[in-house]
Amino acid sequence: MLKTAIEMDRAAMILRLLGDKTRLTMVKILDSHDCCVCEFVEIFKVSQPSISQHLRKLKDVGLVKEERRGQWIFYSVNKSNEYYPFVSQILSQLPDQDDKLNELEKQGTRITCC
Template structure:
């Protein structure tokens, strides 16, 4: 399988975007689970506009994508992105973040936006 290379500028932009702890954690969670904004609001205990801003930046670069399910927008990792190989390489070195979603579920706060 041939991996397409991205330029230094694109790599720097991607790394800068993932240099934010909240965005990096979001991307790690999205590596194994699709989520909506409301779940991230609960996980990070921050406002919906702040979460939406993080997701917009990730979406603008193509790292995440959104899918509409009824009135809800569900975010997932964009595995077709030209940046995905770089992102995937970074994510494999990070600890699993599933416990954050499990905590939400245990607290009855895991939202099923369907």
């Protein structure tokens, strides 16, 4: 097996994780933008605990990392994660999600926590 290949059970686990549309969209956004929970609350129109649960699942496998900035925590894709090459191939097939962040900026709700 090639060193860059991913085991079948690991691939299935990642695909199950990304099989949720909200998590898949979050990862696509986080691949190119750092975001905080409050931005995802605005984008998906769901509760903060729901967003935090999605992020926790992504963090548990190391796909997403967090960085504290003052009292706020920002999330981004962990591009050094062993699964990132696999996930990156999936993300490259998906439409850009910048419109969601642009809409937040137009509404003045981008990074409302800061």
